Amino acid sequence: MDCSSYINTSLDLNIIPYRAHEEVPKKEVESNFFSLGMTNFSVKNESIDELEEELKRVTLENKKLVEMLSVVCENYNTLRSHLMEYMKRNPEKEVSTSSKKRKSESSNNNNSNLIGINNGNSESSSTDEESCKKPREEENIKAKISRAYVRTEVSDTGLIVKDGYHWRKYGQKVTRDNPCPRAYFKCSFAPSCPVKKKVQRSVDDQSMLVATYEGEHNHPQPPQIESTSGSGRSVNHSSVPCSASLTSPAAPKVVTLDSTTSKNSKDSKSIEPRKDSPKEAKVPKNLVEQMATSLTTDPNFRAALVAAISGRLVHNN
DNA sequence: CGCTTTTGACCAGCGC
């Protein structure tokens, strides 16, 4: 198991499209390789042991990097949800069908929107097939129902999806088509914020949480520190590491990033997103968070992000 | 002490 995990990890690392995080650890790696080469020249037998040792260290670095990646993914998805909210509010004409009935829910299925949220673990992100195919029809974007597939550990029994908002659970039901219970959440800002969400495990993959969001937040995210412990470094929004390919409408298969090895039960069942270990404070994490917060609340930045991502979406189609 | 979670009761569509 571990071996395969390691392999996956390094594979992920190869995919990492951004460089900001790489630089510091990369130096270490390079120096490791360098000393490794030196050793190789001098004694061959012992170099094998050292090789293994260096391999371990490099693997460790890989894990760190993957952790960073997951952090960045989380940040990205937070930003993305902000973006969705913004885009939906922009053409805001039809505020609410205020559909709480099943029939209207099914009728709303047209403009349902799939988004991915990184739960610190693997995540998948996909946008709705139809509404994205025709971004010209801006009116499709104002979908009030979005769906997120979140990958968690099977051992994690909690139905908690960290998306940056505070939720209050108000119900739980076992549905007929799924042995796993479904949890109902309301935004903690209710009733001023009418957003609700349902979270249920996928029938096929018990490690997959399906979160269905209804409505849009009419408030910024609560001052929640969103980086996971340890590796919160800089926030690099320029790349889109977590965007996954679209799902076929019938089979919601999702592409996931394998970062399960990096999150050794650190965040598995706690809503608390941070348990900052003081050791890792070499980097002014608070500064980074401040920057991220100011960015996410800056309408100019959001507008720019909207433009960039919508352009990307158009280009993809 | 205030907030959240739990959990059974209750209510409203829907199919028959």
Place this chain on the structure above:
DNA sequence: GCGCTGGTCAAAAGCG
């Protein structure tokens, strides 16, 4: 009308 099912309410319990 009746039963099934999904969604919500609200009192009690739990937690920091």
